[in-house]
Amino acid sequence: MWSSVLVAALILQTAAVELRQAPPAAAAPTADWLVVVATPVYQPDGGVTTETTSLPMAGAGLVHMFARRSVCAPATTGAAEPADAGFGWRVASQIISRSERDVVVSLDWRRLWDGGRKVSGGPGGTVQLTLHPGDRIPLDLITNASPRADCRAVALGLEVRLGRAAVVSPTPASMIPIGATPGGAKKLDAEFWLIHTLPSGAEQVMHQAVRVPLAGGTFGFAPMSVETTRGSVNVQLTGSLDRYRAPSGGEFLVMSMTRLVTGDGLPPAGVSSSTGSVIPLPLPTEVPIFEITGPVGGGARGGGGGRGGAARVSGGAVAAGGGAVAGGVVARAPQQTPAAGGQVVARGGGAVPVAVLLEGHQFALKLRVTQVN
Amino acid sequence: MESGFENPLEVIDAFVDGERVDVVRFKAALAESEGRDYLVDAWMLREAARSDAASGMGFAAPLPVARRVHSRPWILVTAVASAIIAGFAVGRGTYPIATSASANPPVPTVVVVATPAVAAFPVPAATRVIQLEFRSDGSSGGD
Numbered sequence: 001m002w003s004s005v006l007v008a009a010l011i012l013q014t015a016a017v018e019l020r021q022a023p024p025a026a027a028a029p030t031a032d033w034l035v036v037v038a039t040p041v042y043q044p045d046g047g048v049t050t051e052t053t054s055l056p057m058a059g060a061g062l063v064h065m066f067a068r069r070s071v072c073a074p075a076t077t078g079a080a081e082p083a084d085a086g087f088g089w090r091v092a093s094q095i096i097s098r099s100e101r102d103v104v105v106s107l108d109w110r111r112l113w114d115g116g117r118k119v120s121g122g123p124g125g126t127v128q129l130t131l132h133p134g135d136r137i138p139l140d141l142i143t144n145a146s147p148r149a150d151c152r153a154v155a156l157g158l159e160v161r162l163g164r165a166a167v168v169s170p171t172p173a174s175m176i177p178i179g180a181t182p183g184g185a186k187k188l189d190a191e192f193w194l195i196h197t198l199p200s201g202a203e204q205v206m207h208q209a210v211r212v213p214l215a216g217g218t219f220g221f222a223p224m225s226v227e228t229t230r231g232s233v234n235v236q237l238t239g240s241l242d243r244y245r246a247p248s249g250g251e252f253l254v255m256s257m258t259r260l261v262t263g264d265g266l267p268p269a270g271v272s273s274s275t276g277s278v279i280p281l282p283l284p285t286e287v288p289i290f291e292i293t294g295p296v297g298g299g300a301r302g303g304g305g306g307r308g309g310a311a312r313v314s315g316g317a318v319a320a321g322g323g324a325v326a327g328g329v330v331a332r333a334p335q336q337t338p339a340a341g342g343q344v345v346a347r348g349g350g351a352v353p354v355a356v357l358l359e360g361h362q363f364a365l366k367l368r369v370t371q372v373n
Numbered sequence: 374m375e376s377g378f379e380n381p382l383e384v385i386d387a388f389v390d391g392e393r394v395d396v397v398r399f400k401a402a403l404a405e406s407e408g409r410d411y412l413v414d415a416w417m418l419r420e421a422a423r424s425d426a427a428s429g430m431g432f433a434a435p436l437p438v439a440r441r442v443h444s445r446p447w448i449l450v451t452a453v454a455s456a457i458i459a460g461f462a463v464g465r466g467t468y469p470i471a472t473s474a475s476a477n478p479p480v481p482t483v484v485v486v487a488t489p490a491v492a493a494f495p496v497p498a499a500t501r502v503i504q505l506e507f508r509s510d511g512s513s514g515g516d
Contacts, residue, residue: 041494049494049496051493051494060418061418062414062417062418068492072494072495073492073493073494073495074493074494075492075493078410078414078417079413079414079415079416079417079418080413080414080417081417092418187407191493193493193496195496205494205496207493207494207496209493211407257505257507258510259507271509272509272510273507273508273509273510274507274508274510275505275506275507275508276505277503277505279503284491285500286500286501287497287498287499287500288499288500288501288502288503289499289501289502289503290503290504290505291502291503291504291505292505292507293504293505293506366496366497366499368491368497370491372406372407373406
């Protein structure tokens, strides 16, 4: 009997070792997919403002998605319950597995606040979802029972989405001012607003806040859907902030962005393009906006230096190697026409510029940073 | 069990998990505001996991919970445990490619959410405009 137990233990041990050495699964975040929890606020004009937060790449996570006095101002916290929530949910998560094609996640969500106060026994559930790129799974919806002049929203939703994590690549030397040293002085909280302006003028906004260590950090939004007469495409923006100090002591940020367009008629891997800019570290009261021209906002014009594009700016120093540096007040560029160049994508029988493909949908990114004490 | 942490916050995980920790490293981790926030988040996460487990709602892979061993004939328990331990030790010693990396503790999984003091909505007005052009990463054309 004892020998059989010993053999069984040996088999168990061997199996355990083999499991540890199996191809990376749940514990090793090889795939670059992010599970994003989102709270979209639906406006009567078709506009949507969405707070988002990313779940951990592996293991368990706990976040609270909520709004305070009205449904119009969604926010998020980590595991600690917000003290001033009036609407919202607790979302606990467990990444089960991930692959190149999907992520399996177990979610336990519950509505903890509604109508301006905490509720017990609110809607909730435990679900196991297999999420694919571009998926958008609604979990709950809180209708705005008392719209007011300052908040005419129809409802506040809770959704799960799958987006691509930012791929960090070294900042090209051409974008780094001469004599700069890597690293910032203090950790930062960086907020990003990705603004998608529809041809109708309605805006769809996604917000995200990330902690930026001294070396820099990354951000990534879930795909935004763009409905066109040619079909539906998803536009996804990811990026990174690299931090440097100038010889004079001032800090600046190297902001890199990658945009991936996927969808009907496009190559399976989508169409990827990138751009970058160097800006002085903004004050907390400053909110620079990066207007994305070219394939999204209209046809791009020639020129530009550095990796994958350039900032059309004025003021500031010139980076080594000719990269563009944004250092001052920047005048708006004139409206551009979709036909003036642009990224060209083969669709069906002919090549179509991405700008034309997106049919006037405009994208921009706002940034606000605050130092963490 | 807390030796060899790569992330200084892992000592907090170990503490919350009830493991013995290096007091100096633990104090150092709590000296940072991020460490204190992490302690609260980690504690809340485990509380949530325990409450879910107690209510019958839980994940497919719940956090480990200490189990009470019911009374059994002591000699049988001792013998089985000895055999398993011996087998495990033999297997560990003879299997050639067990690596130290595989024994590393899991990475912290608490979400560290940046919580700016200023509300995110309404969207603040821009104070300056920077225009960017995208350039193709591949062969599908340029802007």
